[in-house]
Amino acid sequence: MTSNRTSATRPPATPGTGHGRISTETVRTIVETKNTRRSFWKQLALIGPAFVAGAWQFGPGNLTTAMNAGALYGYALIWVIIVSTVLMIFLTDMSVRLGIRTPVSLISSIKQTLGGWVGVVAGIGVFLITLCFSVGNAVGSGVGLAMLIPGTSPVMWTVICTVAVGAILLFKGIYGIVEKILIVIVALMAFCFIVSAFAANPDWAAAGAGLIPVVPDGAWLLIIGLVGTNFSINAAFYTSYGTKARKRTEDEYRDITVVDTVPGIIAPGIMTALVIVVAAAVLNATGTDAPGAFGGLAAIFEPIAGPVGAWIFALGFFGAAFSSMIPNCIAGGTMLSDAVGRGASADTLTARLGTAFILGFGIVITMIFSGSSPVQLIIIAQALTVLFAPILAVLIIVMANNRTLMGPLRNKWWQNVLGVIGLLSVLALSVRLIISLVGG
Known part of the structure; x- marks a missing residue:
């Protein structure tokens, strides 16, 4: 009893007080544990690279392929998005861990670990993918503004938007302001899609059935395009940077x-x-016969906004395209510069020249195919990205399994399983696309 009363009244023990002393190691553990418990606001401060990759995904190619999927095949291809998103999470996670563990940039680490030529191939692969994305961004920005201002030329607006992006990259002080405006525009469009998903009164049972993998006749090119935009391995790769x-x-x-x-x-x-x-409910269910034209796709917001819906669609589509142009060309130029040993920075001369080439490529292709369907041009450009994606997927998985480099953040077996599934998926789609191009 006496012992218990003494213990109850005894002041808290501190290091160096004799009986009941806490060891220095224990104190350090307590302090470190306390320090690693981040508040909600500190956790929010960690938001960044993956959201940038996600925003990069949600561009004109993503919107165009998804709207055509709903307009042409109803709810049947929803499963492609679900599978692509799951696989994208695991590849992005590997890239995040590589960004944490690699002492230098990812491409430089690839050069040191697997050989200089492998790093060059990786950088060129990303650069080629950004060239494909640049076509969708260029076409999308031009078409969006042409829809906002009827009677004007989409090609003219593509040139103006490209010059504007170049100016923003030169005068970086205004980029933050422009980016915030574009985020608001895209957020408005995203909000309209959410509201439309309920206002259009879709068949939710059919949407649920769309989670079961099926491949409708003639849907392969569209599926490849959906995977190219939603399982964006180049965006995952750049997340490490x-x-x-x-x-x-x-x-x-x-x-x-x-x-x-x-x-x-x-x-x-x-x-x-x-x-x-929304596209399935508004376009496919009503038999709208214009999936290949943006004018028909713009009707997607009519259930909630009436005639204003087309204006909201055009404004949001332009915002998605224009905002994607900037990170796409920066990433392509930066990793090309890194690949050829000129530095992993967007400020190097090589990176700037690469960025300029990407922007110019988008304009040239838009002009050459100005008489073609812009929707089909975007879908084909997105589909072509899967030709180079398997190389990047292999490198991410191999590097994430390097025991010396990754230490405790090395891939677990289940992460490897899902990574390999993603690799095999894009590899199979690449083969399918090549067969289609050669045969068609």
């Missing part, structure tokens, strides 16, 4: 996964699925 630029640490990894990687990739996946649902 954003992670390293923000100096993320190993003890932040779990929080990064919760607040950035998973929601950053799931958000555009959900939005894309809703785009298919």
Whole structure:
């Protein structure tokens, strides 16, 4: 009894007080544990690279392929978005861990680990993919503004938008303002898709059935395009650069996964699925015979906004295209510069020349195929990205399994399984696309 009363009244033990002393190691553990418990606001501060990758995905190619999927095949291709999103999460997660662990940029690490020529191939592969995306961005920005201002030329607006992007990249001080305006525009469009998904009164049972994998006749090119935009391996690859630029640490990894990687990739996946649902309810269910024209696709917002819906669609489509042009050309130029040993920075001369080439390529292709259907041009450009994606997927998986480099963040067996499934998926689609191009 006496002993218990003494213990109850004894003041808290502190280091160096004799009986009941807490060891220095224990105190350090307590302090470190306390320090690693981040508040909600500190966790939000970790949001960044994955959301950038997700925003990059949700561009004109994504919207065009998803709306055509719903208009032409109803709810049947929703499963493609679900599978692509799951696989994208795991590839992006690998890239985040590589960004944390690699002492230099990912391409430089590939050169040191697998050989210089492998790093060059990786950088050129990303560069070629950004060239494909540049076509969709160029066409989308021009068409969006032409819809806003009837009677004007989409090609003219493509040139103006490209010059504007070049000016923004030269005068970086205004980029933040422009980016915020574009985010608001795209957010408005996203909100309209969410509201339309319910206002259009879709067949939710049929939408649920769309989770079961089926391949309708003639849908392969569209499926490849959907995978190319939603399982964007080049965006996943570039996430390692954003992670390293923000100096993320190993003890932040779990929080990064919760607040950035998973929601950053799931958000555009959900939005894309809703785009298919709305297009299926508004265009496919009503028999609208204009899936190949943006004028027909613009009718997607009529259930909630009437005639104003076409204006909202055009404004949002332009915002998605224009905002995607900037990170696409920056990423392509940066990784080309890194690949040829000129530095992993967008400010190097090589990176700037690569960025300019990407922007110019978008204009040239838009002009050459100005008489073609812009919708088909975007879909084909998105589909072509899967030709180079398998190379990047292999490199991400191989590097994420390097025991010396990755340490405790090395891939687990189940992460490898899902990574290989993603690799085999894009590889099979690449073969399918090549067969279609050769045969057609």
